[in-house]
Amino acid sequence: MKYSSSTPPAPPEWMKVRLKFATEAPTTAADVREKVTGSGLHTVCEEASCPNLGHCWSRGTATFLVMGDRCTRRCGFCDISTARPLPLDPTEPLRLAETVRSMKLRHVVITSVDRDELPDCGSTHFAACITETKRLNPETSVEVLMPDFKAKPESLQRIFDAAPHIINHNIETVPSLYREICPQSNYAHSLEVLRRSAEAGFMAKTGLILGLGETIDEVKEVIADARTAGVKLLTIGQYLQPTSDHAPLKAYIAPETFEELKSFALKQGFVYVEAGPLVRSSYHAGDALDFLLQADGKPADLTEKT
Template sequence: MPRPAWIKARAPMGEGYERVTALMRGLDLHTVCEEARCPNIGDCWNRGTATFMILGDVCTRACGFCAVKTGLPARPPDPGEALRVADAVARMRLRHAVITSVNRDDQRDGGAGVFAACIREIRARVPGCAVEVLIPDFKGDWTALEVVIAARPDILNHNTETVPRLYREVRPGARFARSLELLRRSKAAGLLTKSGIMLGLGEDWVEVEETARAIRQAGTDILTIGQYLRPSAEHLPLRRYYTPDEFAKLREFALALGYRHVESGPLVRSSYHAEEQVPRG
């Protein structure tokens, strides 16, 4: 299926891109920008921003849409990773840092302790920097979730990714109800919460609206809606492209549900304009 004219992203090149690349290599850090083949990498890295991916580069799940490598990680979590992430945040002079991870179902806490350590180290190294975490579901281990909540990130993000009907195909290791419960618990703890869905996997319009409503009913504050782009022929097929006008209509629909902030567009991803979504002052 040929890409429409509105799916255009900046090529990954330029001085800013090279600078971020060198920093990540030098500190032995991963980014979801690279590992998940994000179309916005050229734009974000040239602006000096990146989304850090902790806990290695091998995911224990195999979601049908995702370009990240899958399998059984060969190494345990790196105890020095949080310090290196904080170092990168300081060197990049970030005002808003986004931390995500692979799933680490091989770890007792799913990697929650490393998330918490990253939040603490960034706060210690770069006071005033907002910290957003995009976390996995920890297989419904709410004790692990509490470890992250206790570190008080400025935004706690957990993506539902798609409509419930498609979970078995798109996210076979996840459960929609589990993701909603994670969001509910995080909101009940007083955190600013966020989730995201992608379109083009075979959902219909009513399902998208119902999913946005269910996420909002879980207390979620921020919603991102973007276009699924097939990473390779080995991944789930793209069923259709949504137009910019359709994304605009979904944004208005979601705002009417009571979300405080909605990003909706073909190239929107979880950390798209993330720095604009946290209250300051």
């Protein structure tokens, strides 16, 4: 989809953040880059031009992108390339697990491109990545940020059988913008993925990006829908337009609006909410798990799958 060119709004003061490597961190961003490059793996940190790359990598954490770096869908907000994908690499699950072990990660996020051209949408391969990572890293908690797999029950069951600790699937935006922003995705499918994940006993998580033209009332309706589906963890962040070929940035959302939405979500029954201009679905991902495990009693729908 081609978007009409327009001059984006000037960034307000709260968005003028200097992203830098934290030199006091025990693992430097350069160390992470070396390990990832040496493994031949991809990270969504780089492929999606995440604004928090320096911060997270300097802390020795990364979100791994499996099943290649070419996506079969063209979402207006995403900087991952859309192209004919290459064949899946059967060595990737083991290489991923070994890289996680070499980095000594306590919490790892595994995400992927969409592979709609495959009969199982890549769910078998994705599940193998989870299984191998858990096998070689029994002390590491595993979070997945997965595609919708077209909401096929058999594909979702493969992920459930692999038993990650947290299942994240991002709704991304409000229903009225789906046709424009993510035309190959389906709002009902996303809610179904989240509902099935919660009903299967997993801690379900989702994320939204703001500034694409949605209204706050629409965002609150999505938050309510997600909670009804059983979602307990939520991230809300600011959309940043990667290039002029992507969906235009319509507005910067004020910090107080993020606070309003966080308060609303907590009142709806979410147990953990990250909301702010630079929040991304994998930003401080391990903090949510720490929060849950430090609460009074470990949540049954998390520990039953560990």
